[in-house]
Amino acid sequence: MRRTVIAILSVVFIAFSLAVIGLAQDHSAEEVFYRANQAYKQGDFTQAAQAYGQLIEMGYANGHLYYNLGNSFFRSGQEGKAILMYERAYLLMPRDADLLFNMNYVKDQRVDALQEGQGVLASTFFWLNSLNLAEFYRVFVICNLLLFTALILRLFMNPSWMPPLIITAAFVWSAVAGSVAMKWYQVNFDDRAVVLEKEMDVLSGPQEGDTVLFRLHEGTIVYEERTEDQWVLIQLSADKRGWVRAESIEGVRM
């Protein structure tokens, strides 16, 4: 009996401690968020960017924080990093009107006149850019629930409308499951990267002395192919490929 009481008290103590730690962390995050917002309002954009970055490192990575971080970088004159953060925010909240407005505005400021394609996956399955991965998960959970509820009902009753209902539910379930898989691939295998330097030479090989093929400017989006040592082979279009130093660009993938 005594042992049981001790065990119960221990469990209660541990649970209480965890809750207190969690609350303390939440309060700490709220403080950092408040501090970041204040710094941004007061024009200290570098401080604001550091605070938003700290929140993301603390595990609060979401579209709003990436959006705020992008704004802070843009205000501090780092267009490349601003576009990078906006692209990350776009993966998390693709329909946010503020984000779309700011991203288009900052992209308009770029020097390189290049038209960005959506990629084969996104242009073929056009609805992939309408929702983020979390929303696709939720839609799939709902479809999953509907399909298996219909199947369970069929075990107990079999009215004439049940087979077409199950076929329709199975079709929708398959389409949503496929979309989830494609979205997951799109997010986790995103090979886009953003040029962070004001001006960057693209070389014919992974060495300093190699021929300069063409020149890119801050904010331009390129596609990473492979990495060798501190060099990355990038592709801009079918006839524009070359090597750049790894620190000159940063991948959009989070």
Added chain:
Amino acid sequence: MRADAQGRPRARTGDMKRFAFLLAAFMMLVSSSLSAADEVTLSLDRTEATTADSVKMTVGISVSGHSGSPVIQGITDFHISPGGTSTNIEFVNGRMSKRTDYIYYIQPVKPGTYHIGPAEVRIGGRAYRSNTVELLVSKASDAAGQPPEQVFLKAEVSKKRSYVQEPLIYLLKLYRRLEVGNLSLNLPEISDLNFRKLGDPLEYQSNYAGQQYNVLELRYEIVAEHAGKYTIEGASMGMTVYEPRTSRTRSPFSDPFFMFSSGRPAKFTSDAIELEIVPLPTEGRPDDFSSLVGTYEIASSVEPAGIAWGESASLTVTLSGAGNVTCMPDIELPGIKQVKVYADQPVLETRPTARGFEGTKTMKWALVPQAEGTFVIPSVKVNFFDSAQDRYRTISTEPQVLTVSPRLEPAPDTAGDAGLSGKAGPVKSRVEELGRDILPNHTSMKDLSGGLYRTPKGMFFWLWVLLPPLAYAAAALVMRFHKRSHEQLSRIRSRGALKVFVKRCRHKEMNAVELIDALEEYFNSRFVLSLGTLTPDEAGKILKKRGVSQDTCLEMMDALAMLHDAVYTGRGEKRLDLGDDLVRILKKAEKEFG
């Protein structure tokens, strides 16, 4: 059909009028279409020749009306032989075109560059003049002392010493004084030397060593990839040669076609040619030299040069010339502040000429200014090695100016609205953009958690994904277990049916009604049936369906028939000694069940 006063049918008069109208319309159409394509052209079959060659000159007249022979200027240093006229009439899309070609063969007297034309004709008191063409005449090679042959093949190159990537002209001429046919050509194959055919073969007449020959000329462009000394082996041409008849008696047919005998196969080979290809000089070579060799020029234009803000202009840069035209580089336009530039795909057009390939590369950019004002489009440059002047040259475009005026606002059109509603509404104006900036941060505390965009945690998500199929699997298992239990219960009950029957029969002697009742109870329990009355046939069918042998089935049917006989003959209450027999039959049947 009704007739008029003269007795002629009216309908025919109407047809005649309609025909006359159509004829007049056709004549007007023909005359208008003839006058629509008035022109006089002058052309030569080639642009280069030697003093030994004759060149075919054609003056084409597409002017309606009667004309005399054309008067051609610039041919005083030529021997001229008329080659006849030909007239061609064509109907294309309802339009008639007539063209008369006057053909002449001209042979230059001395070398030089000649500008031939224009040709002038006077028709109906009006003078029509043609274009002029240029003919480059070189001195014919000295063939004196060589014994003239009836057929031979001769090869020439435009230069014996040239630079890497500099195009050369390889000329192959078949001289013949006999009829030949079934021609086939084998060109020499040399690595690092690329042959490209220049246009169609030419046929003309030329004088060689005092003899008149028909000449078939083929031209090729040669480009050397690397420096060195090359030997172009002789090209060989196979053919069938038709010898003239040697018989003194003339054929009854005087046609030249019958003056040649049947042909003999022959093969002719040209002489080998030595070539020396030297590398391009290093002195004066630009750092960004793109291996372009030849003669080129560049031009640029902005169209339109003045636009309103929000509109776009097009910058066109044209690089054209002769040489290794496929090496013409893609020009990169330097960045222009406050102007967005969208490059179009460059277009390269090449055309073969007597002096090699000429080409034009057209590059276009769409210019979208981001502000009002005047923008200077910087010049672009191209380097190449000028093989005619033996030096590197840089050519560049002139800087272009693009003027961007304030946006033109369309005049408000209120008349239509007033007409529709009867009352003019407020004058509409376009929403004007006065400034550009980004939108502010998201500072709400709920934005920290991500709100709707938050990704579900792993366990939570998988729980919702796996729970429905697990629930379905559990329900299906329960249903299956329930069904199996029901079946097992029935089986247990059916196996107990015989025990019940035996128990009922052994305790006492039973009458026919009781035995039938006991049998019915056995069948219903054993086979999960709900029979009211069990007939012998039914009992036999039920047993047979369960795999019981024919004999056992007949025994059961006989026994049941006896019981039924007893009942229906008034002996239903009488005790019978059939219980043990029935027990034996049923035990036997139980053993035989499948």
